[in-house]
Amino acid sequence: MTRLIPVVVLIVAFTIFSVAHLALTPRDQVRGLAKPAWIAFVILVPIVGGVMWFAVGRVRAGESPRSARRGPIAPDDDPDFLRKLNREKAMEDRIEQLEQELRDLDDDPPKG
Incomplete structure (x- = not known):
């Protein structure tokens, strides 16, 4: 049981960090989903949601925000x-x- 506590703390910390990073990211720097949908995804699926946000959802350094936009x-x-x-x-x-x-x-x- 005591081994589980640090794992839970790390998961909660990563989820809070992911949500905070997402909330502070400008809207034009978000890809794939709208910001509220990303926040819900990160909260509802803690580890996978955070990893997906950092891997797919945000515009990376050196990438233009305009290329992240889809549609007219x-x-x-x-x-x-x-x-x-x-x-x-x-x-x-x-x-x-x-x-x-x-x-x-x-x-x-x-x-x-």
Whole structure:
């Protein structure tokens, strides 16, 4: 019975460490499942859940968080889409400015 106590303490400590690490990990650094599902998995299946979290669920150092995402992202979260919108807006503004300059030139009375 006394041999079982250190094993139980280690399992509880590993589970608490895994849940704390998971809770402090940013959402965009989580792969596979949503954070609440990972937390439930780690708590309900203590050793396997923690090992799976560290092996599969988190983005590793050197790996880009963007590659961890699966599926489409919202347009307002996509930096490429936002850059494209800014370029289009700048072009529209420039076209409007040039059109105004042409109107101003057409409105001038002929000289001479």
